[in-house]
Amino acid sequence: MAGRPGPWATGRFDVEGHRGAKGLVVENTLESFAAAYDxxxxxxxxxxxxxxxxxxxVWHDPVLLAGKCRPTGxxxxxxxxxxxxxxxLRTVDVGSQTLPGFPEQQAAPGARISTLDEVLAHGRERAPHVWWTVELKVDPTDPGESATRRDLLERVLASLHAAGLERQCLIHSFDWAVLELSARLAPDVLRSxxxxSTVTWVPGSPLTGSVRVGETHDDVCAGAAAVGAHVISPEHVLVDADLVARAHAAGLAVLxxxxxxxxxxxxxxxxxVDGIVSDYPDRALATVAGRTPVGA
Structure with a gap:
């Protein structure tokens, strides 16, 4: 673990709250991030x-979903x-509705969609030492999203720079072309x-940037390294000791x-693994406390 760049570089195990702390408070709201910090x-x-x-x-879905969004205008x-x-977007209440699949989730009545700058400023004040895993939502099969890939990335990098967080973040994406572009535009910013599962590492995948599955590369870890990633972040069902060993051999952390x-x-x-992302960071922290990961 120690030696690979990232929040685990000092040997600590990294526990990251997913969309703030989705299992505790409605996702991607300032209140959800506060729950993660707490x-x-x-x-x-x-x-x-x-x-x-x-x-x-700061929003996950490409559209405003009825189960998460309540119009006020x-x-x-x-x-x-x-x-x-x-x-x-500011007219939409995104905090009042909880999700049935998350029975412990608390509402944040009246919460609005936040800008990245607002979330970063709030986090720097509340928890200045946390790392930021910033997922750029780009669907390479959507002409509109692929056309704005560079603009999205440049704006994200500018926000991270303005907040002084370039050495405390991961540029994170399912669209590996984002990572290749980030490697050119901001080589010192870490990439994830x-x-x-069954979507990314398949023949003909549109998600792997310049890497061609089964042609240029046969192993997902080697493919991720080839696009300039420092971290591989698989759906957890894909992860076992063999994948971790292959990733570490390629110089990648596993999240x-x-x-x-x-x-x-x-x-x-x-x-x-070097860390985990969880909807329930409180549960994760309690579970991993006192356990020493392999290779620590």
Whole structure:
């Protein structure tokens, strides 16, 4: 663990809250991030999208979903984030509705979609030492999203620079072309390659940038290293001791997502991962406390 760049470089195990602390408070709200900081996380993961007027907002879904969004003005449910201005998005209450699949989730009534700058400023004040895993939401099969890839990345890098967090963050994406571009634009900023089971590492995948699965590379870890990643972040079902060993041999840290079952957390620690992303960072921190990952 120690020696690979990132929040684990000092030998500590990294526990990151997913979308703040999704299992505790409604996702991607300032209140959810506060819950993650209060739990004692070493990092937080968040999602970033571009609005129609070029603002960076912290939001996961490409559209405003009825189960998460409550209009307070015009009914914008079902609209694409990319087609709305920041002012339009600010009219939507995204904190009042909890998700049935997360029975412990608390509401944050009246919460609005935040900008990346707002979330970073809030976090720097509340928890200045946390690491930021910033997922750039780009679907390379969507012409609109692929066309704005560079603009999104440049704006994210500018926000991280303005906040003084360039040495305390990961540029994180399922679209590995984002990582290749980031390696050119900001070579000193760490990069994390997301991997989804049965989706990312398959022949003909549009997600792997210049890497061609089964042609230029046969192993997902080698492929991630080839696009300039410092971290491989697989869906946790893909992770075992063999994958961890291959990743570490390639110089990559391993950060699985999204791990909510304590027994699985223990398995992953024993497999030697460098950290985990969880909807329940309080549960994760309690589970991994006192356990020494392999290779620490």
């Amino acid at each position: 739990a004692g996380v070493t990092g937080v993961e968040l999602d970033v999208r571009l609005t129609a007027d070029g603002a960076l907002v 015009p009914d914008l449910v079902g609209a694409r984030v990319a087609d709305l201005t920041l002012a339009q 390659a997301l991997v989804e 699985p997502w999204t791990v909510n079952d304590p027994a699985r957390m223990v398995e992953l620690v024993e497999a030697g």
